[in-house]
Amino acid sequence: MKKIVLTLAIGFAFVACNNDDDTTPTPVVNTDVNFTFTQNWDGADIQNSDYETTEYTNANGEVLTLSKLVYLISDITFTNAAGETFDAGDYNLIDARTGSNASFTPNIEIPEGEYTVSFTYGFDDEDNIDLAYNDLNSSDGSWSVPGPLGGGYHYMRLEGKYVNTADVETAFQFHNVRANRHSSLPPGPTTLVELQDTSIEVNLGTVDITTGTSIEIQMNVAEWFKNPNTWDLNVLFTVLMPNFDAQIMMNENGQNVFSRGAVTVTP
């Protein structure tokens, strides 16, 4: 995992060397940065009370309710104008329904200043190491992906119910993982022929970071079903984990799911 950490000591070292003029050097102030995670359906906030109760209509016209939304983000990265990057290399598993881990502070302090802020939705292949994270192995039953599907970890579990074309309320399991192609299905110990990293790098734009900064990361859940692939739940509602093409489509639709929300500073 990329870890380029500019330490406070280096900052002070530069300040200490640059003492030719008469002005008092401005001390480098380091700070951590908080992130909050919110979810909406095309702008309408999704709260705990909306799960299993509020009906949403996706781009294909299916009426659905949400039961579960848990997702993983990793490698929140700050890049300054000089191209230096700061990345704690940690991760956060958000349970949107319960609000668990809806607030997260990466384990790194950075000098105050302007940064381009980015993160990875899911784990990229460098981090998506089978069995590597005991907390994730212990979370949500297990956040892991079965070995026959390539192992590693889920990116997201989005579950709920929709009304199908036969007017029957039907469960869907929109589970996003690293795309895995099989020589034949059902998957087994010898069927896996290809893995493709389908995590998503998300750029949140430029943010002026000062002490007490908190950045909201919004997820528009409707986007998973919308663009560029109009998702037909009647076809793609279950057994999506070993469906290589479905995982690629999730990756494509996921490109515009996340956006930066409010940036606040608490003194």
Place this chain on the structure above:
Amino acid sequence: MKPKGHILLLLIAICVASCNTDSVTIEPEEGYVPTPLTLEVPQLFEERLLPPVIPEDNPMTEEGVALGKKLFFDPALSLDGSQACADCHRPENAFSDPRQFSVGIDGSVGTRNSMPLQNLAFNFTEKFFWDGRAISLEEQIFEPVTNPIEMNNTWPNVENTLQEIEGYPLMFERAFGSSTIDSVNVSKAISQFLRTLISGNAKIDRFLLGQEELSPSEANGLAVFLDEGRGDCFHCHGLPANPLWTDNAFHNNGLDEIITDRGLGGVSGDPREFGLFKSGSLRNIEFTGPYMHDGRFATLEEVIDHYSEGLVFSETIDPLMKKVAEGGVQLSEEDKADLKAFLLTFSDLEFINNPDFQN
């Protein structure tokens, strides 16, 4: 404490107990501390899971575990001295009850099947009982003792009873520094014993450690278990990355069209949680029947048939229950048999027969 001190204290205790049972008070020896005990965590747990949950106010000690074991097997906790915890949590059944419903001291019958007691220290969500109403193991201990359809006792009565039984004041003193018995220390001691009930040496464990092979039938059963399109058992019952083989979470698994037992929802009051019950661990499942929260299925075949073709819809059914309109995923007979063979690899005879867990 030096051995000499042990003997002296014991003699004094016996002498005092035999002469005057009305007011036995044994003061802790100055500087005495119980002996810390480290749980023996199986290799797979160590490598893949978070550490066991040990409350700061109830550290594991040898004396606490010994006391907890004695209490667990002692019918003195019940009102009429006829029933111990172990009567409904039997070691040979992975500390569950082979009866559909356990029977209380006065013949009352419950409505839920007795849960197995194993790997409780690894319940990271710390919600206990089928409906999650206890939020710690210590809290869980309090209920069966006073439940009218179980032991039907009162805590003051339990405390007085134990106080008068030779040996207990000394054991409490050695475990908790006070010979005055109170309910909190009773719950702490039993919790300590329960945390030692760790099952991690079944065939599935040895397979995952590369020490033993699965048979072709068992291997196919594992494939069914991990296949979203067939068993999809892993989303609730874990997978090799999670050797607990349960998510310790709550689900409506399609048992009833009309919910009569509200489960988790009965505790939370949230209608969205009506009919949700904790996923049982698959460990030692061979010994923990009957199955489901109400023990409605006597055999593993019935359980597998339920998920294959017996699911019924209700409002809160979990989206992980697939093809509900068709009754389930329609496993082939071969896959059913192989799935059962795989489930039998969870039998841990070392756990079932561990002398440390017997009376």
